[in-house]
Amino acid sequence: MLTLLVSLVKGPPLAAEELHALEVGISFRSRRQASQGRYTPNLWPVWVVAPIALIVTGVVGWLIYEYAYDHFTEAAARQRPPKPADINDVLKATVTGLTLIGAVLAGLYAYRKQLLTEGDAHRADASQLADRYTTAAEQLGHEQAAVRLAGVYAMASLADDWSEQRQVCIDVLCAYLRMPYASEASDPLHRSGEQEVRQTIIRVIRGHLQDPDLPSAWCSYDFNFAGAVFDGGSLSTSHFQGVTSFFGSTFIGGSFSFRGATFAGTVNFGRVTFDGGKVNFANGRFTDGTVSFIRTRFLSGTVGFRTARFEGAVVDFGRVTFEGGGVDFSGAAFSAGAVDFRNAEFRAGTIDLHGARFDGAAVFFSRATFTGSSVSFLGAAISGSTVYFHDAAFTGGEVTFADVGYFRGDVLFNSASFGGTLIDWGPLLPPANA
Structure with a gap:
């Protein structure tokens, strides 16, 4: 099943018809594999089994009888005066042994029967889950927004009930967000009610990312939003513990919140475009792992990391373009x-x-270029850190280091250039070429 979803996870966005066809194919294969799970074994005919069982029983009984007879004969011979073995005791021991063996075999038969019953139950469950998957997939591909909304909730409910294929259900919801989307009614790609469907998917995902300790939580699973378009929504206070990718996605207009979200593991915001509106990472936590914003474009609008905490993570803003918009790291740690x-x-x-x-x-701000920008380190605290501006180029704009406090840290400007930039060095020692 997972092989068929490679295009959902890594490929380009799919059209609704392609997604629907793929989901139906996955469902068919799921049911076929479920039916091939465990079969009732072929049994030998009674006319073969009965004679063999009688022969085996006779041989086992004879062996038990011989063993018991020798044992009782030796025991009787040790008595004074010696006595002959009691044949009744030998027969009782033989019958008891055969009864015990029969009981064990009966227990094994009951256990085998229970396994077959459980196999039937598992196959019935798998068939039911596959049918639910097919129904939810068909609803997600429906023309009417109300039916697609029902499909969103149906797929989320199925993910909660079907832990073995939970990642598949999550991938389908993420793939829906990655499909072409236009919010303007005049756009040929516009679909009535589509914004509400997409907002509902985001709310459903957020609801499953709030408490990592819940059995139905999705926090440890992977989320692929690559290339998706977001025009509002919230994933605030969510916990991302798997591989999370927003690579190449676009945030346009409206307001999108990651406020208080925790990002662990691998998080990729590479080549994302923040254009208009407001994206809020305030109070977010970036812990361990790697967080990449490489080649991301921050255009008009505001992206806020106010009081966000970057704890032990490697956060890569390399080759990022901040153009015209505002980026707020005030109070970040x-x-x-x-x-x-x-x-x-x-x-x-x-x-x-x-x-x-x-x-x-x-x-590291090495080789960064500051052109007509306003950059403020006002009141920043540098303790045990080194801030590198090696080969950075300042042209126009304003930069302030006023009231910066640093202890066991340093700010280095080796080979940096300053052309017409108004700089308030505060307590820092200006470089010779400033």
Whole structure:
């Protein structure tokens, strides 16, 4: 089943008809595999089994009788005066042995019968789950938005009940978000009620990412939103513990919230476009693992990381373009790990790092370009960290390091260039070429 979903996980967005056809094929294969799970074994004919059973019983009985006879004969011979073996005791021992063997065989037969019964039950469950999958998939591909909404809830409910294929159900919901989408009614790709369907999927996913300890939680599963278009929604306070990809996705208009979300493991925001609206990562936690924003474009609108915590993670903003919009890292905490802005381009935007805390993290602005931008480190605290501006280029705009406090840390500007930029160095020692 998972082989058929490669295009859902890694491929380009699918049309509704293609998704529907693929899901039906997956469902058919699921049911076929379920029917091939366990079969009732072929039994030998009675006219063969009965004589063999009689012969085996006779041989076993004779062996038990011989063993019992020898045992009782030896025991009787040791008595004083010696006595002959009691044949009744020998027969009783033989019957008792055969009865015990029969009881064990009966128990094995009952156990085997129970296994077959459970196999039937499992096949019935698998068939029922496959039928539910087919129904949910058909609903997701329906023309009417109300039916598609029902399909969203049906697929989510199935994911809760079908732990073996939960990732498959999640992949289908993510694939729906990756399909072509247009919010404007004049666009040929526009579908009536589609925004509500997509918002519902986001709400359903968020609802399953709130408590990692719940049996039905989806926190440890993978989410592939690559290439999706988001025009609002919320994944706030969610826990992402698997592989999460927003690679190439677009956030346009509206407001999208990751407020208080926890990102662990591998998180990819590479080549994402933040264009208009507001995307909020405030109070988010980026722990362990790797978080990549490489080649992401921050255009108009605001992206907020206010009071976010980057704890031990490697956060890569390499080759990111900040153009015209605002990026707010005020009060953010960078502890351990590394934050990399190498080769980033800051153009006519606002980058706010006032009050940020750099505690043991290595921060790289090497070869970054600041053109007509407003960059603020006002009141930032640098403790045990080194902030690198090697080969950075400042052209126009304003940069302030006022009230920066640093202890056992350093801010380095080796080979940096400053052309017409108004810089408030605060307590920092300006480089010779500033």
